[in-house]
Amino acid sequence: MGILRLSHVEVRVPDLELATAYYTEVVGLYETAREQDRVFLKCWDEQQHHSVILTSEPTYGLNHMGWKVRYREDLDHYTDRLAKAGVDVVRYQAGEIGPGHGEAIRFTLPSGHVMELVYGMQIVGNLLPLVNPPPKPINMVGFAPPRLDHIFITCEDVAGNTTFLQEVLDFHLTEQVVGDDGFQVATWLERSHHSHDIALVTGKDRGLHHFAFWVDDWTAIRDTADVLAYHGVPIETNPTRHGATRGHCIYFFDPAGNRNEAFTGGYQVDPEEPPITWTEAEMGRAIFYYDGVVDQHFLTVHS
Amino acid sequence: MGMQRLAHVDVTVTDLDLAAAYYTEVIGMLETERDENSVYLKCWDEPNHHSLRLIYGPRVGFDLMSFKVDRDDDLEEFERRVLNYGFPVRRVSKGERVGQGESIQFETPSGQVMELVADLEMVGRATSPVNPVPFVEGLPGIAPPRLDHLLVTAEEVGDSTKFFEDIFGFRTTEQLLDGQGHQAATWLTVTDSPHDLAIVTGKNGGLHHFAWWLDDWDHVRRSADVLAYNGIQIDVGPTRHGITRGNTIYFFDPLGTRNEVFTGGYRPDPEFPTITWTEDHIGRAIFYYEGELNTRFMTVHT
Numbered sequence A: 001m002g003i004l005r006l007s008h009v010e011v012r013v014p015d016l017e018l019a020t021a022y023y024t025e026v027v028g029l030y031e032t033a034r035e036q037d038r039v040f041l042k043c044w045d046e047q048q049h050h051s052v053i054l055t056s057e058p059t060y061g062l063n064h065m066g067w068k069v070r071y072r073e074d075l076d077h078y079t080d081r082l083a084k085a086g087v088d089v090v091r092y093q094a095g096e097i098g099p100g101h102g103e104a105i106r107f108t109l110p111s112g113h114v115m116e117l118v119y120g121m122q123i124v125g126n127l128l129p130l131v132n133p134p135p136k137p138i139n140m141v142g143f144a145p146p147r148l149d150h151i152f153i154t155c156e157d158v159a160g161n162t163t164f165l166q167e168v169l170d171f172h173l174t175e176q177v178v179g180d181d182g183f184q185v186a187t188w189l190e191r192s193h194h195s196h197d198i199a200l201v202t203g204k205d206r207g208l209h210h211f212a213f214w215v216d217d218w219t220a221i222r223d224t225a226d227v228l229a230y231h232g233v234p235i236e237t238n239p240t241r242h243g244a245t246r247g248h249c250i251y252f253f254d255p256a257g258n259r260n261e262a263f264t265g266g267y268q269v270d271p272e273e274p275p276i277t278w279t280e281a282e283m284g285r286a287i288f289y290y291d292g293v294v295d296q297h298f299l300t301v302h303s
Numbered sequence B: 001m002g003m004q005r006l007a008h009v010d011v012t013v014t015d016l017d018l019a020a021a022y023y024t025e026v027i028g029m030l031e032t033e034r035d036e037n038s039v040y041l042k043c044w045d046e047p048n049h050h051s052l053r054l055i056y057g058p059r060v061g062f063d064l065m066s067f068k069v070d071r072d073d074d075l076e077e078f079e080r081r082v083l084n085y086g087f088p089v090r091r092v093s094k095g096e097r098v099g100q101g102e103s104i105q106f107e108t109p110s111g112q113v114m115e116l117v118a119d120l121e122m123v124g125r126a127t128s129p130v131n132p133v134p135f136v137e138g139l140p141g142i143a144p145p146r147l148d149h150l151l152v153t154a155e156e157v158g159d160s161t162k163f164f165e166d167i168f169g170f171r172t173t174e175q176l177l178d179g180q181g182h183q184a185a186t187w188l189t190v191t192d193s194p195h196d197l198a199i200v201t202g203k204n205g206g207l208h209h210f211a212w213w214l215d216d217w218d219h220v221r222r223s224a225d226v227l228a229y230n231g232i233q234i235d236v237g238p239t240r241h242g243i244t245r246g247n248t249i250y251f252f253d254p255l256g257t258r259n260e261v262f263t264g265g266y267r268p269d270p271e272f273p274t275i276t277w278t279e280d281h282i283g284r285a286i287f288y289y290e291g292e293l294n295t296r297f298m299t300v301h302t
Helices: A014-028 A072-082 A158-169 A218-230 A279-285 A296-300 B015-025 B072-084 B157-168 B217-229 B279-286 B293-297
Strands: A001-012 A032-033 A040-044 A052-056 A059-070 A090-092 A103-108 A112-119 A147-155 A173-180 A182-190 A200-202 A209-214 A235-242 A248-253 A260-266 A274-278 B003-013 B030-034 B037-044 B052-056 B061-069 B089-092 B103-107 B113-116 B146-154 B171-179 B183-189 B197-201 B207-213 B236-242 B247-250 B258-263 B276-277
Touching: A001 A014, A001 A112, A001 A147, A001 A209, A014 A032, A014 A052, A032 A112, A052 A209, A059 A072, A059 A147, A059 A209, A072 A103, A072 A158, A147 A260, A147 B183, A158 A173, A158 A182, A158 A200, A173 A279, A182 A279, A218 A235, A218 A248, A218 A260, A218 B217, A274 A279, A279 B089, A296 B052, B003 B146, B003 B207, B015 B030, B015 B037, B015 B146, B037 B276, B061 B072, B072 B089, B072 B103, B072 B113, B113 B217, B146 B157, B157 B183, B157 B197, B171 B279, B217 B236, B217 B247, B217 B258, B236 B293, B247 B293, B276 B279
Parallel strands: A001 A052, A059 A112, A147 A200, A173 A274, A209 A260, B003 B052, B061 B113, B146 B197, B171 B276, B207 B258
Antiparallel strands: A001 A059, A032 A040, A040 A052, A090 A103, A103 A112, A147 A209, A173 A182, A182 A200, A235 A248, A248 A260, B003 B061, B030 B037, B037 B052, B089 B103, B103 B113, B146 B207, B171 B183, B183 B197, B236 B247, B247 B258
């Protein structure tokens, strides 16, 4: 059955205390474990042990992204597929990578990004009881997203990496920006039958453009903007809408300089549906539908 | 391989023109085909031929529910499993049913006809595949993007739930237990939504309602405006469910079939633990804000 969804991201932060304060008090994540150099966090509605790992390092950026698989056998299946594609795979036992972590394999994409597939991460439960639960906890801090949603990475060869994700890891291409020269400038792919779980945009290899939290709706995007402004968090893009994925969104930066997004909306997609194509002339609307112009800051700044 | 999602709901109506007018002008579905005794409709954001079939008949009722499977091979596997469970299966050839290829049909333990189909005719979403706008301008009515789920009635909820779990891999996300610990209602999923199908205690063969997805709570409010403007009888809402956490309105089509608009919920992973509601919390389970049920909601179905 393969990859289900994005499981977690591990990002570098030079000031672990400052970053932890931001992710728990402004974003509203919950700390589930802590080591000298790492803090493990989850969103309130997530059942699993962590979806964000902060690692103390002198710089910022993405250390790895983890994807949840349905069965343990999926780890073997993709180990074989990756080996056939000439990709080295390292296997980890449950708990070896960190507290609460499941069995995993790690490998490197052509773009240099470290990718992990994980099975059986510890279930710690969401914040609600399993008998007669209210629909949400009361008195949460920050904008309190229910879960992690997707990741957007940068790479030099978008087409090559997109093909790798499709052919080796069974991702489904939902949308693409095609340049006037016929090459893919950016692509959106899914495993969960929602509009995207990962996107790739032309830029330097190994780059993180952003990772995104899901929020309930457009009103929650506004509430997020209120929380961010209150705390003095730099907002890069005001509440707006994407043409690609149709999602509503707001972009901002964590204290280390990693770009975050709060996202909602989009659509459901069947596996056999052909991709939506955006032409270079309409790239502005593909990215920000209301503004309709290509934002150079958005396209060039990453971590 | 396996079950993918709800594909379409087929209901019988005693006045085809009245029903078609309601579903196109108040709901805002698009008519894709019409023949002597049927009207086929889809939501604007659905890629396939139809998600609702209205069939002219002498009484208002439920004809069948159709689920999409990944591949044609899955039909053989599910046919084998249903036969092993002791239920006869009918093969329907390509060309016999409008807008789809080969399918299988059978009765569930609670007497509803269920259909499985892999090959749904692709007619495309209402938006362009090149540089699409994110919505369609000027659609009448509520204009939901897609069908979401349905709720059927069964004399033995537990037996039906087991059938859907064992044969098709549905997962029970939530259950309502009566005072004796028996399942009085269950909510099941094959996707990552909190329910694609729900089963509640009632007569066998019944349809309680089917529901469309809406964007958000603001879309729920606009739907209430549209319904009231058109003089549609609202059953309950706008409100929230304790079960599924969804925001909702219930109402009736002009012939008496219950409809719902729904949004929200959560995304359960396959190993999501079943949430249990006890009988003393049934009011909040169904209608979280009111905390109590109305009799009509519990007893009226088609």
